[in-house]
Amino acid sequence: MAPSTFFHIIFSVFVFCLCSSFSDAAYPSNRVSISSPSHLPKLQAEKLIRELNLFPKSSINTAAGNASVSAAPKNIVEKQFSLNPLGDPGLSVQEFGHHAGYYRLPHTQAARMFYLFFESRKSKSEPVVIWLTGGPGCGSEVALFYENGPFHIADNMSLIWNDYGWDKVSNLLFVDQPTGTGFSYTTNEDDVRHDEKGVSNDLYDFLQAFFTEHPQYAKNDFYITGESYAGHYIPAFAARVDQGNKAKEGIRINLKGFAIGNGLTNPEIQYKAYTEYALNMRLIQQSDYDKINNLIPTCEQTIRTCESDGGDACLSSYATCNDIFNSIMQIAGDINYYDIRKKCEGNLCYDFSNMERFLNQKSVKDALGVGNIEFVSCSSTVYEAMLMDWMRNLEVGIPALLEDGIRVLIYAGEYDLICNWLGNSRWVHAMEWSGKKEFGAARTIPFTVDGAEAGQMKSHGPLTFLKVHDAGHMVPMDQPKASLQMLESWMQGKLPLTRTEGSTYPN
Ligand SMILES: *[C@@H]1O[C@H](CO)[C@@H](O)[C@H](O)[C@H]1NC(C)=O
Ligand SMILES: *[C@@H]1O[C@H](CO)[C@@H](O)[C@H](O)[C@H]1NC(C)=O
Numbered sequence: 421m422a423p424s425t426f427f428h429i430i431f432s433v434f435v436f437c438l439c440s441s442f443s444d445a446a447y448p449s450n451r452v453s454i455s456s457p458s459h460l461p462k463l464q465a466e467k468l469i470r471e472l473n474l475f476p477k478s479s480i481n482t483a484a485g486n487a488s489v490s491a492a493p494k495n496i497v498e499k500q501f502s503l504n505p506l507g508d509p510g511l512s513v514q515e516f517g518h519h520a521g522y523y524r525l526p527h528t529q530a531a532r533m534f535y536l537f538f539e540s541r542k543s544k545s546e547p548v549v550i551w552l553t554g555g556p557g558c559g560s561e562v563a564l565f566y567e568n569g570p571f572h573i574a575d576n577m578s579l580i581w582n583d584y585g586w587d588k589v590s591n592l593l594f595v596d597q598p599t600g601t602g603f604s605y606t607t608n609e610d611d612v613r614h615d616e617k618g619v620s621n622d623l624y625d626f627l628q629a630f631f632t633e634h635p636q637y638a639k640n641d642f643y644i645t646g647e648s649y650a651g652h653y654i655p656a657f658a659a660r661v662d663q664g665n666k667a668k669e670g671i672r673i674n675l676k677g678f679a680i681g682n683g684l685t686n687p688e689i690q691y692k693a694y695t696e697y698a699l700n701m702r703l704i705q706q707s708d709y710d711k712i713n714n715l716i717p718t719c720e721q722t723i724r725t726c727e728s729d730g731g732d733a734c735l736s737s738y739a740t741c742n743d744i745f746n747s748i749m750q751i752a753g754d755i756n757y758y759d760i761r762k763k764c765e766g767n768l769c770y771d772f773s774n775m776e777r778f779l780n781q782k783s784v785k786d787a788l789g790v791g792n793i794e795f796v797s798c799s800s801t802v803y804e805a806m807l808m809d810w811m812r813n814l815e816v817g818i819p820a821l822l823e824d825g826i827r828v829l830i831y832a833g834e835y836d837l838i839c840n841w842l843g844n845s846r847w848v849h850a851m852e853w854s855g856k857k858e859f860g861a862a863r864t865i866p867f868t869v870d871g872a873e874a875g876q877m878k879s880h881g882p883l884t885f886l887k888v889h890d891a892g893h894m895v896p897m898d899q900p901k902a903s904l905q906m907l908e909s910w911m912q913g914k915l916p917l918t919r920t921e922g923s924t925y926p927n
Pocket of ligand 2: 506574575576577
């Protein structure tokens with residue numbers, strides 16, 4: 421979540437770098453310029469330029485998709501594909517399909533949302549799970565290939581089945597969103613989104629079209645999951661679905677719950693937790709802690725102004741509050757702020773270059789039906805366009821969803837600094853809802869995998885908080901087996917193990 425050097429949530433690092441000094445040189449004509457909010461953070465980022473190994477050729481996909489998709493008569497153009505992964509898919513007792521498609525977003529001038537759909541390796545009657553990667557502006561392919569997708573990419577560009585892909589227990593959807601992210605594109609810059617209203621409406625429209633195209637899945641349970649900046653997207657999207665259901669709009673979506681991994685949801689509480697987490701983890705000393713904490717009152721003040729005034733106040737809040745994070749990083753040095761046990765290796769702290777290599781192969785693009793679009797891992801334009809959304813508090817919509825019985829799982833790998841577990845735990849505990857007191861009083865109990873403690877969790881009613889051991893920002897990458905079990909148990913209603921429920925948990 422911090423700007424500049426590190427900012428945020430997966431990959432912002434380079435996104436941010438991208439948007440500043442390279443912009444003129446590296447992005448020629450098809451760069452979309454977003455007029456209002458970009459100047460301030462651009463200036464801010466000037467200081468923090470690094471070499472990038474995932475350097476998109478263009479900052480956003482605009483006209484690249486061309487006619488084949490645009491001219492299609494239907495709103496959804498979908499194809500089944502096979503990328504011939506190696507190894508054993510496991511579990512399968514039936515045929516299962518992998519699909520890629522474009523959806524023409526109706527409330528836009530010309531936007532097409534790219535998605536991938538993997539039928540469950542277990543059964544088509546398993547829940548439908550959608551995953552949203554953060555950024556804002558990072559493609560869902562990051563999660564697909566490095567976290568919870570059906571396969572990983574080997575160095576020789578072969579795909580290998582992931583034994584812990586979430587498609588083992590769900591029918592799994594990945595979307596590239598907001599518009600301009602990954603393989604999604606538009607020919608009209610007016611389609612670029614700036615807030616959660618635009619984002620959640622597009623996602624809702626997509627779901628309606630998806631279930632129209634695949635009516636056999638509409639009755640399945642439906643869960644929304646994601647990570648990082650999706651801590652903003654997910655509560656907004658869940659609220660949009662709930663609202664659509666209540667208003668009897670279109671197809672009823674069988675929303676049962678949502679899960680946020682290492683998310684940014686309540687910035688005020690989360691930014692205030694940085695120094696304490698850093699002190700506890702010995703990234704800074706007491707004297708640093710005292711000094712950096714002096715930045716907190718101004719950050720709080722600007723957040724309040726952002727909430728009341730919006731607009732530029734939200735940009736200045738973003739800049740002010742991220743001073744806290746940057747001050748910590750100046751002291752912590754070259755640690756990986758997504759996993760403080762590690763050094764920041766290469767330009768990104770993680771090396772995801774295989775993904776770009778893989779997705780930009782012609783054979784792969786042909787298989788996915790994406791024409792000649794250059795795959796953009798993280799779009800700086802999308803990132804910049806969403807900056808005014810950054811400091812918004814998305815926690816406010818969650819209590820109403822809890823009261824409607826929608827299950828909420830907030831989980832966090834314990835070694836992530838940027839969206840650390842402490843800040844997440846704090847906002848979850850501070851949230852006002854009917855079960856607040858009971859949740860606060862609930863016992864913390866172990867989350868066990870294969871008989872060993874893999875985390876600690878706490879829950880009451882529909883709300884669960886889980887701190888995952890030995891994991892950073894990307895829990896399914898660091899703890900694939902635990903993350904798969906987490907998802908499965910949670911969807912089965914067995915994860916929220918509370919005092920009163922006794923030991924329903926299988927391990
Ligand atoms: C765009 O589509 C037209 C035909 O509609 C085709 O002639 C042209 O080569 C396409 N351009 C690209 C870059 O694919
Ligand atoms: C590519 O790498 C995978 C995993 O290391 C290996 O199983 C496979 O045989 C390799 N394929 C080729 C063509 O070398």
